[in-house]
Amino acid sequence: MQSVGTISAKYARRFIRQPAHPRAKLAKMPAFSIYAAGTAVSKDPDRLFAQPLAQVPDFAFNEDVVRVFPDMIKRSVPGYPTIVENLGVLAAQFAQPNSVLYDLGSSLGAVTQALRRHVRTDGCRVIAVDNSAAMVERCREYLNGQDSMFQELLPVEVIEGDILALEFQPASVVALNFTLQFIAPDQRTALLSRIQQSLLPGGALILSEKLRFNDPEEHALLTDLHVAFKRANGYSELEIAQKRSAIENVMKPDSLEEHRERLLAAGFSKVVPWFQCLNFASLIALP
Ligand SMILES: C[S@@+](CC[C@H](N)C(=O)[O-])C[C@H]1O[C@@H](n2cnc3c(N)ncnc32)[C@H](O)[C@@H]1O
Numbered sequence: 001m002q003s004v005g006t007i008s009a010k011y012a013r014r015f016i017r018q019p020a021h022p023r024a025k026l027a028k029m030p031a032f033s034i035y036a037a038g039t040a041v042s043k044d045p046d047r048l049f050a051q052p053l054a055q056v057p058d059f060a061f062n063e064d065v066v067r068v069f070p071d072m073i074k075r076s077v078p079g080y081p082t083i084v085e086n087l088g089v090l091a092a093q094f095a096q097p098n099s100v101l102y103d104l105g106s107s108l109g110a111v112t113q114a115l116r117r118h119v120r121t122d123g124c125r126v127i128a129v130d131n132s133a134a135m136v137e138r139c140r141e142y143l144n145g146q147d148s149m150f151q152e153l154l155p156v157e158v159i160e161g162d163i164l165a166l167e168f169q170p171a172s173v174v175a176l177n178f179t180l181q182f183i184a185p186d187q188r189t190a191l192l193s194r195i196q197q198s199l200l201p202g203g204a205l206i207l208s209e210k211l212r213f214n215d216p217e218e219h220a221l222l223t224d225l226h227v228a229f230k231r232a233n234g235y236s237e238l239e240i241a242q243k244r245s246a247i248e249n250v251m252k253p254d255s256l257e258e259h260r261e262r263l264l265a266a267g268f269s270k271v272v273p274w275f276q277c278l279n280f281a282s283l284i285a286l287p
Helices: 009-015 063-076 080-094 110-118 133-149 185-198 216-232 237-247 255-267
Strands: 034-036 039-041 099-106 127-129 156-160 171-177 199-210 270-277 280-286
Touching: 009 171, 009 270, 063 080, 063 133, 080 156, 080 280, 099 110, 099 199, 099 237, 099 280, 110 133, 110 156, 110 171, 127 133, 171 185, 185 199, 199 255, 216 237, 216 280, 255 270, 255 280
Parallel strands: 099 127, 099 171, 127 156, 171 199
Antiparallel strands: 034 039, 199 280, 270 280
16 A cells, blocks of 8 residues: 555545544354454355356356355455455545445445445445345345444445446445446446546545556466466366356456546546556546
């Protein structure tokens, strides 16, 4: 993360150390989930692509994926736990009183849970949106689990719907954590413009994505290193190959340069990368 010393006076006030939050008080733990860093999730292992498939279907966020998603994303996305937890930390610096914090493409609500752990600005509420019914159903269960574990969490609403059709309310934080890459490329600028228009002064979009690289050697190196990361996390060559062919038609990554240009074209004033691990990165975009 960017160090406090390099942040301009305009933003420095946000980084003043804050006292431990009373909402972090443990209430009680229900029996149906495990808790990693205070997050309610399933721990079913991802073996979806372990057996040879006659034909590999396009990847979908269906019930099979939902069952193994926490394990899948942690073993496939370098830096994912760091990004999610720090997304909560960053959001706390941008949250404005009485505003909405959006988690777009919320899946099982990992980001929503991090927002609720870290943001303590008065009157904030979280709206989590996903168009997968299976994800939304399980996300609601996990958030109920978080509610029974912790006291005085931010209120949250989980909406099953298309983020492209969402009517945005005035927001101080919008998280797009590995979601934009699943939106059709020709719809991305319009979505980002609508997000930019909904953001309040002092707010921010936090955008995390898999990257591609314009330089072929850099692209090949980081792709190989990502494969090594997956191997080290226990995925076989077959699993890696079948997952790749399942996802390549539905997930279209952009380069860092494309993200920056698109965000500026959508009206954002400043784009600041705050995290990169191999070919995965997260950016802060200021309205
Ligand atoms: C890679 S997952 C996001 C992971 C999640 N943000 C996290 O940090 O754990 C992408 C999610 O975006 C959702 N999604 C894709 N297109 C969407 C759309 N147009 N509207 C709403 N959700 C969408 C998918 O259903 C999926 O749950």
